[in-house]
Amino acid sequence: MSASSASESPCRLQVALGSRSYPIHIGPGLLGDPQWLTPHLAGRQVMIVTNETVAPLYLERCRAALSEDLEVRELVLPDGEATKSLEQVSRIWDALLEAGFNRRCTLVALGGGVIGDMVGFAAACYQRGVAFVQVPTTLLAQVDSSVGGKTGVNHPLGKNMIGAFWQPRAVLVDTDTLATLPERELSAGLAEVIKYGLIRDAGFLAWLETAIPSLRALDATSLTQAIERSCAIKADIVAADETEQGVRALLNLGHTFGHAIEAHQGYGAWLHGEAVGAGMAMAAEFSARLGWLSMADVERVREIIAAAGLPLAAPAGMTVDDFLARMRLDKKNVDSRLRLVLLHALGDACIHDDAPPESLAAFLEDYPRQA
Template sequence: MPKILTVDLGTREYPIYIGSGLLTKSEFYRDHIAGSQVMIVTNDTVGPLYLDAVKAALAGYQVREVVLPDGEVYKTLEVWSRIFDALLTERFARDATIIALGGGVVGDMAGFAAACYQRGIAFIQVPTTLLAQVDSSVGGKTGVNHPAGKNMIGAFHQPRAVIADTQTLETLPQRELSAGLAEVLKYGFIRDVAFLDWLESHMAELLGRDAAALAHAIGRSCEIKAQIVAEDEFESGQRALLNLGHTFGHAIETGAGYGNWLHGEAVGAGICLAADLSRRIGWLPEADVERTRHLIACAGIPTERPADLNADQLLEFMAVDKKVIGGQLRLVLMRRLGEALVTNEFDHNLLRETLS
């Protein structure tokens, strides 16, 4: 039996199913498909692995697929528009359902297409990477990148269900597993120091893809995210905590060129930068910054920004961050391990020192 979590969003409430072998089981899809037409959006890495199995589970529906090129560099308006070409070629109606089969990029693009096709249709997330299972498939943030900034064009659009099949992690490259662990660690850093302790003591099992350890890590991550999203669906407040490491991380990703750093890698390095700035402000003791770096490093993630990006370049990319309000950059920092906060009250000289 899968673990079932509920994201409590009133009329937009939906379940997250977590377990092994779920994506081949029709019962996890059927209740959440709106009409009879299903468009599976996937990429050319994940499609060959799982597309046939998902289609077999959807016997009886009019199922079509659109296979996008794999990679963050393709998360553009132009590639996104191919989903509409496919939907319209197939004459798909407003009661059609989109299934996102893949990692965060596929989920973000498919979800954003579902948000905009005929002004909004149903969609289901079937995340196949650790990062997507713990982060990008939950919470309804969808979108594409602009050359000047990551996720700058998008929408809030909640899925009807998330089907997180932990068996898909068996085929995940090690580098992507590590990148996903950065987001898992993030949940500990922002809200649950006990989970951080657990992760510290189970890092070897996680890296070794122990099924039980992964299932626990995914479940707890989704629980924390679901709770925060339920409190603040449209990010007018607390939800911004989920962006720990992300303002730094997005600047790294944009500056390094999309796809050169994986999102999770950039977030991991970003968490280390956030910890460093939190220390300079006087909140985190040096030992906790060291522990942060150690945890990130043990997960196999870089702890430093790219050497070829200087502080000025990073500050420039950070200036277009979505958390900027009234011209003021706001950052998610750590008051202590397990307690993050959003603030614009920091000395910009300290920020520059952190980036230098």
């Protein structure tokens, strides 16, 4: 990582997807400034969708950036992963139809990953597809869910089971919004930041090992650097494989174990990033069992996850069968084979299709549970 500061003027990345390419702007003060949102509106009709937590903090500022001659509506949904449902997305569709919004409307997703995923899915399916802009207000959404076009909702039988690939017109990351983010959610976002280092960039991982404290202290320069590098890695991978036929699956490091934990605990009990934190520790340890990582590597992984304030152990009482039943529903699986993302080395992830079921079961049996 260079030490140059990107926090003074916004930095711009591009997700290269041909006619669906779009920019990511990162920096402070973007939210209230019309120059960032206005160029990405498809027409006069704009609906800002946010949640009850974010609305009092940032809705006014977002709305102020929209010119008076636009037809602007607002919709405030409840907060939390448990609300990421078809029912809430239907509320967005109802509101759009009641407002008489047509195919040239634009949705603005103002909030964390849940809002981004639901608004993106609502945009993907409203009148078979309308424009939307991501304005992520959590670190997790800023470095992960707002970039790449994965949208959708949960189902009682699995996370993100209903959804679409639908790219935003732009992603606007205003780093000022992290000032109001609860510490636990900041940690959850760091899980995905660490993930980018683990799968693709050992240098970034080494930088993070020293930068975690300043990131947790909300140092603006460090945050912008971490977000920029994370988005750049994600944008590269998404550009290479938009619909997850291959390399994009690497972004799921820690997610197969993590999704099983989230689903088993009930969505929202563990934050997504917390489950991914523990899931990455599990993936590292299973990689060591396969002889790919040294125990020193595993220890580095465990230390940075712990330093970020994330759990390492699996939930108390979660059995091997609890894990395997959920993991069998994972979208990465092909026919009935379990597919895992593991680590060949720190900074080098791989997809593994042929873990012997008995060794996976033995590993899950041995892995520590929370007290």
